[in-house]
Amino acid sequence: MGCIFCEIVAGRRPAHVVYEDAAHVAFLDKYPIDEGHTLVVPRAHHERITDMDARAVEALFGAVPGVARSVMRAAGAVAFNVAQNNGREAMQIVPHVHVHVIPRGAGRRAGWSRRAIAADAELAELAARARAAP
Ligand SMILES: [Zn+2]
Numbered sequence: 001m002g003c004i005f006c007e008i009v010a011g012r013r014p015a016h017v018v019y020e021d022a023a024h025v026a027f028l029d030k031y032p033i034d035e036g037h038t039l040v041v042p043r044a045h046h047e048r049i050t051d052m053d054a055r056a057v058e059a060l061f062g063a064v065p066g067v068a069r070s071v072m073r074a075a076g077a078v079a080f081n082v083a084q085n086n087g088r089e090a091m092q093i094v095p096h097v098h099v100h101v102i103p104r105g106a107g108r109r110a111g112w113s114r115r116a117i118a119a120d121a122e123l124a125e126l127a128a129r130a131r132a133a134p
Contacts, residue, residue: 005096009043018074019067023059026067029100036075036103040067047095048086060099068101077103 007013008027015027018038029037042060046052052060068080083100085092 003045003094003096005039005041005094005098006045009041018070019063021063023056024063026063026101028071033100033102034075034077034104036071036077036101038067038071038101040064040099040101042097046097048092049084049097050086052097060097064099064101068103071101072103075103075105077105079104 004013008015009025015025017025017027019026019040023043024040025043026038026040029039040060040063042052042056044052044056046056049057049060064082068082072078072080081100081102081104083102084098085100086097088095
């Protein structure tokens, strides 16, 4: 069906797997933001976490700390970022749910997109809209 991550999960495409269990596979990102950048992927294909059963989302994120400890140790990192993008507009490139675990090392410069500071009123309005959402 042409999903790169489904092919990795099925073993039809090579990947540097760092962890796997009955429901998840974690492998190194081919285009790392920093050393040890890993993707934790559910075996079942869903585009967004909002397409998944809540328990499956819990299990997915439950796998993250162990993977983070492993890749931090492997990369000699002292910190890490966790990121999870849903939808192309949110910079999700592969439309199969994945959690980014990005180890960050002492003395290494962490790349992260530059962000503008939003006005307080804009934030308040956005928060109100989020609270009103079903
Ligand atoms: Zn897939």
